[in-house]
Amino acid sequence: MNALRRRPTQLDVARAANVSQAVVSYVLNDTKNVSILPETRRRVHTAIAALGYIPNTAARSLRSRKTHMIAAIIPDITNPYYPEFVRGVQDVAQTRGYDVLAFNTDGDPEIERSALNAARRGRVDGLIVTPFYLTIDDYLPLLEEGTPITLLSELADTDMPGHVPLDAISVSGEASARAMVNYLIAKGHTRIGMISGRMATPPREARVRGYQQALAEHGLSLEEVLIKGGDFSEAGGYDAMREILTIEPRPTAVFAANDLMAMGALLACREMEIVVPDDIALAGFDDIPAARLVHPALTTLNQGAHATGRRCAEILLSRIDGSYTGAVRRETLGFNLVPRVSA
Amino acid sequence: MNALRRRPTQLDVARAANVSQAVVSYVLNDTKNVSILPETRRRVHTAIAALGYIPNTAARSLRSRKTHMIAAIIPDITNPYYPEFVRGVQDVAQTRGYDVLAFNTDGDPEIERSALNAARRGRVDGLIVTPFYLTIDDYLPLLEEGTPITLLSELADTDMPGHVPLDAISVSGEASARAMVNYLIAKGHTRIGMISGRMATPPREARVRGYQQALAEHGLSLEEVLIKGGDFSEAGGYDAMREILTIEPRPTAVFAANDLMAMGALLACREMEIVVPDDIALAGFDDIPAARLVHPALTTLNQGAHATGRRCAEILLSRIDGSYTGAVRRETLGFNLVPRVSA
DNA sequence: TTGAAAGCGCTAACAG
DNA sequence: CTGTTAGCGCTTTCAA
Numbered sequence: 001m002n003a004l005r006r007r008p009t010q011l012d013v014a015r016a017a018n019v020s021q022a023v024v025s026y027v028l029n030d031t032k033n034v035s036i037l038p039e040t041r042r043r044v045h046t047a048i049a050a051l052g053y054i055p056n057t058a059a060r061s062l063r064s065r066k067t068h069m070i071a072a073i074i075p076d077i078t079n080p081y082y083p084e085f086v087r088g089v090q091d092v093a094q095t096r097g098y099d100v101l102a103f104n105t106d107g108d109p110e111i112e113r114s115a116l117n118a119a120r121r122g123r124v125d126g127l128i129v130t131p132f133y134l135t136i137d138d139y140l141p142l143l144e145e146g147t148p149i150t151l152l153s154e155l156a157d158t159d160m161p162g163h164v165p166l167d168a169i170s171v172s173g174e175a176s177a178r179a180m181v182n183y184l185i186a187k188g189h190t191r192i193g194m195i196s197g198r199m200a201t202p203p204r205e206a207r208v209r210g211y212q213q214a215l216a217e218h219g220l221s222l223e224e225v226l227i228k229g230g231d232f233s234e235a236g237g238y239d240a241m242r243e244i245l246t247i248e249p250r251p252t253a254v255f256a257a258n259d260l261m262a263m264g265a266l267l268a269c270r271e272m273e274i275v276v277p278d279d280i281a282l283a284g285f286d287d288i289p290a291a292r293l294v295h296p297a298l299t300t301l302n303q304g305a306h307a308t309g310r311r312c313a314e315i316l317l318s319r320i321d322g323s324y325t326g327a328v329r330r331e332t333l334g335f336n337l338v339p340r341v342s343a
Numbered sequence: 344m345n346a347l348r349r350r351p352t353q354l355d356v357a358r359a360a361n362v363s364q365a366v367v368s369y370v371l372n373d374t375k376n377v378s379i380l381p382e383t384r385r386r387v388h389t390a391i392a393a394l395g396y397i398p399n400t401a402a403r404s405l406r407s408r409k410t411h412m413i414a415a416i417i418p419d420i421t422n423p424y425y426p427e428f429v430r431g432v433q434d435v436a437q438t439r440g441y442d443v444l445a446f447n448t449d450g451d452p453e454i455e456r457s458a459l460n461a462a463r464r465g466r467v468d469g470l471i472v473t474p475f476y477l478t479i480d481d482y483l484p485l486l487e488e489g490t491p492i493t494l495l496s497e498l499a500d501t502d503m504p505g506h507v508p509l510d511a512i513s514v515s516g517e518a519s520a521r522a523m524v525n526y527l528i529a530k531g532h533t534r535i536g537m538i539s540g541r542m543a544t545p546p547r548e549a550r551v552r553g554y555q556q557a558l559a560e561h562g563l564s565l566e567e568v569l570i571k572g573g574d575f576s577e578a579g580g581y582d583a584m585r586e587i588l589t590i591e592p593r594p595t596a597v598f599a600a601n602d603l604m605a606m607g608a609l610l611a612c613r614e615m616e617i618v619v620p621d622d623i624a625l626a627g628f629d630d631i632p633a634a635r636l637v638h639p640a641l642t643t644l645n646q647g648a649h650a651t652g653r654r655c656a657e658i659l660l661s662r663i664d665g666s667y668t669g670a671v672r673r674e675t676l677g678f679n680l681v682p683r684v685s686a
Numbered sequence: 687t688t689g690a691a692a693g694c695g696c697t698a699a700c701a702g
Numbered sequence: 703c704t705g706t707t708a709g710c711g712c713t714t715t716c717a718a
Binding site: 019020021022023026034035036037040059061062063064065122 | 694
């Protein structure tokens with residue numbers, strides 16, 4: 001076997017450049033309050049290039065207590081909303097010199113918590129979290145240690161204590177779901193079913209609230225029987241739709257709390273030879289890439305996943321680098337109803 | 344402002360448990376060749392729990408030269424093939440105690456290279472790479488330093504020097520593209536177009552080779568004019584299809600080198616009121632989740648992205664933990680032609 | 687303008 | 703069985 005080459009250290013560079021190891025660090029970091037002779041600086045750079053020196057992040061982190069990594073804790077990268085979101089996070093993180101560690105929780109409280117601990121191990125400088133079950137108590141240890149956290153949450157302001165430095169981006173599930181249901185009502189539907197997603201999760205609750213509000217605004221009665229689960233997956237949407245289609249009288253429109261479920265619902269309709277939107281209208285939520293490609297093209301609601309990811313990263317990084325030290329931020333991003341064919 | 348709580352260290356635990364700091368390390372790591380009195384061990388655990396001690400990864404890495412992180416270097420998480428692939432990687436990494444750092448290169452050689460350097464900074468213990476432009480020379484510095492790398496590559500064995508410890512999983516783009524084109528030929532098509540993807544990238548070249556082989560096997564002539572680019576995006580597929588549809592005589596079938604492009608092609612057909620598959624047959628590649636949801640459902644080829652991700656991770660981790668030290672592995676994973684409606 | 691030196695929190699060799 | 707000790711490679715005082 002060939003001997004492994006030892007990675008050169010600052011000391012190696014220092015010797016090659018005939019300076020002390022500290023000087024190498026100075027030129028590498030452009031340290032303030034220290035000025036290096038141009039000639040010396042040049043020698044150091046030459047040595048760095050000659051040896052192929054690359055700083056060791058572990059040592060740097062240990063000393064400086066910064067990892068230049070952030071975590072993105074999401075339910076599942078395989079859910080088409082999240083790749084775009086994560087990409088948004090990565091895009092801004094990268095330009096700022098941060099790497100992104102992505103964790104899938106599958107909406108499991110245990111996994112959510114263990115991902116949080118990644119930060120406590122000194123692994124990341126901050127976190128972007130899409131909480132399903134996490135509560136303020138889970139964040140507390142991190143906050144006490146000064147680790148910035150940005151939430152992508154649909155929680156209303158009232159649920160989020162304002163006195164802790166937990167910035168939150170809200171995608172306004174409530175308002176946007178309301179807008180979508182209002183759209184269906186405006187189309188003349190008065191009996192509207194809902195495929196709501198996994199019980200007791202923030203996205204579901206917010207979207208159901210929006211659904212209820214829209215009905216109430218128009219004096220339509222709320223029938224619990226018209227709300228089915230669906231757990232946010234295509235298979236769940238399929239099952240939920242099959243149930244809904246047996247209800248008498250059958251609703252004339254269905255609002256699915258995400259596109260994946262709407263697509264499952266579409267499959268169920270196709271199977272039962274129920275024509276969308278003629279026999280029943282169907283609206284989705286998220287505007288995933290496939291939404292415009294299915295047949296009929298899905299009426300849905302675009303939450304701007306990429307922009308949301310970008311904004312989360314900006315907010316988080318501004319805390320990490322201290323460029324923002326002000327009050328807690330609670331931003332609600334806009335949405336965009338996308339009428340297509342299915343409703 | 345409230346004072347930040349300092350994270351407890353092993354020294355804090357040691358004092359609380361009335362042992363030396365080393366003993367804390369021993370019980371934490373179950374160090375071999377060291378036996379700790381059960382009573383002592385218990386005291387340490389109690390102190391750990393009481394203080395909420397969590398090991399610092401930076402210090403641990405610095406000392407042990409293991410980060411327990413791996414990198415996944417992919418073109419774009421937003422391309423529907425990759426979330427599944429990455430999820431596969433993450434799933435096995437997680438059960439083995441590794442976190443995964445994902446980098447998007449957008450197929451840019453510069454970015455590909457800079458992602459490689461993440462490892463040289465001591466950030467990761469190994470890499471899984473989907474190379475577009477990287478060559479053996481780019482890997483060399485890493486290999487010299489003993490960093491394991493697993494490639495997800497469509498390169499033929501001949502392009503890959505066998506004497507360097509570069510394990511590679513091949514998804515056999517060539518064989519599978521050939522299978523798909525053979526399928527089209529079996530359906531009676533003799534004039535088959537191709538939407539091939541970004542020029543000079545490994546996936547494109549392999550799939551084009553497969554296409555050519557299938558034609559040759561059946562004595563069909565190869566017409567370069569029937570091969571259009573498409574850069575692997577939906578928009579690219581749309582444009583390519585519009586070009587193909589102007590060719591006289593028009594091909595009766597088109598093979599798109601990925602589903603995204605096939606879907607763009609579908610849109611182009613719909614716009615021009617050309618009926619798939621009656622007027623023209625269309626086959627995709629990848630079997631992304633949306634493939635069965637579009638209309639008509641897309642005939643495509645499933646490469647088992649999740650399984651591929653898992654296998655890449657297994658191979659990489661077996662090198663990292665030294666459980667495999669044998670010869671270079673070159674595995675070709677199976678594929679699965681999925682006939683649906685579009686062809 | 688540069689160098690010496692301390693120490694971040696940990697693992698692992700060595701001593702006792 | 704447990705403690706002492708020496709660094710891992712780096713940033714950051716402090717002194718010269």
